[in-house]
Amino acid sequence: MSEWSVAEPRKLTFDAPVTALHVRIVNGTVNVVGTDESSARLEVSEIEGPPLVVTHKDGALTVAYEDLPWKGFLKWLDSKGWRRSAVVSLAVPASTRVEVGVVGANAMVSGIDGGSDVKGVTGDTTLVGVSGPVRATTVSGSVEAQGVSGELKLNSVSGDLTVIEGTCPVVKADSVSGSIILDLNPISGPTDARLTNVSGEIAIRLPHPADAEVEANTASGAVSNAFDDLRVSGQWGAKKITGRLGGGTGRVKATTVSGSIALLRRPPAEDEPWDAPPADRSAGGDTTVSSDRSSNGTTAGPTEQKGL
Structure with missing residues (x-):
């Protein structure tokens, strides 16, 4: 097992296989993006309060606080625990099974086809282009x-x-x-x-x-x-x-x-x-927007993770 303590902004790359991801934070933001790469990357761009513990064992990558368990997560309201915040971004293989827990933080998961489970207390959750079994549970977010x-x-x-x-x-x-x-x-x-x-x-x-x-x-x-x-x-x-x-x-x-x-x-x-041009527009009409969209197939959107 490999383990890191992250108390300040830091980037980590994991060349060993990642098949499961577990993230649990309080306040801040979590962004998880599925990619077609075999490696995984983590960036903690902001952090306040106690350090995040990062572990990689038997294909499972965990980014969490030691005192914030997954079981009973939605009942975790320790007043001392609110004095912390982190902005965490992860790029993992699309087939990864993802579990994200947030208290007062926003979570975004995109491009994952291995299944996703997100639990939130007050933060908002956004799921984009995910497949497999997908579950999201929230109290007020x-x-x-x-x-x-x-x-x-x-x-x-x-x-x-x-x-x-x-x-x-x-x-x-x-x-x-x-x-x-x-x-x-x-x-x-x-x-x-x-x-x-x-x-x-x-x-x-x-x-x-x-x-x-x-x-x-x-x-x-x-x-x-x-x-x-x-x-x-x-x-x-x-x-x-x-x-x-x-x-x-x-x-x-x-x-x-x-x-x-x-x-x-x-x-x-x-x-x-959408936006199907008439046949006579090809001679002199401006079809720049349509051409650009069809050549790319996708737009940058929320799956773009700068710095990862």
Whole structure:
């Protein structure tokens, strides 16, 4: 086992295989990026308070405080522990299994296909382009998942849960008072989505054409439905939206007690290729933007980690 104590800004490179990553910090920021390289890199650009302990053993890379265990993480509220902060960035092989725990810190995980598990107390969590089993749990911080595939499970107490351009076969989201927003990508296959809330609102945007059995219930909240094939029942108190869209291959079930429920339809135009130029523009029209985008395929975005 190799071990380092990091008490000041520092960069480390790990040539030995990394198959699992465990990060636990208080305050600050954690950025984890999956790459196609075999090595892993760590940069601690800012640190205050006690040192971070970095260990590498049997393929598992850990960056954490000694007094901050993963078990019971969401209940860790030691007042002395708040007097610390770190900004940590890691580049690891995309196949790495990632676990990140943050107290009062923001976490961003992108490009990981080995599965991700993020726990947060008050910090916000962002998941971009991750696949495999993905789980995010938060107390009051928000969770945003963009372009996520694989099974997705989200839990919060008061934090908002947002899924954008999701291509997940399974989505489970539970909240007490935070809102739940689910936007499914048109290219995704059948999705089994189960959303539960108490007082927070639920909004679901389905592809057009949609393919799902739908059941949405609210005990006292308002309902909104953009699909003619779905039936809205109940006028006072409890309301329900039910029905089948398309072949009913997928399943969408949403339940809230006092929050509102909205079923939205993605406009058909969004399924068409964006910014398609007319044929006669090739002679003299300016197509610089379209050409640049197609040649790169991607943009710098959050996966760019300078200094790693």
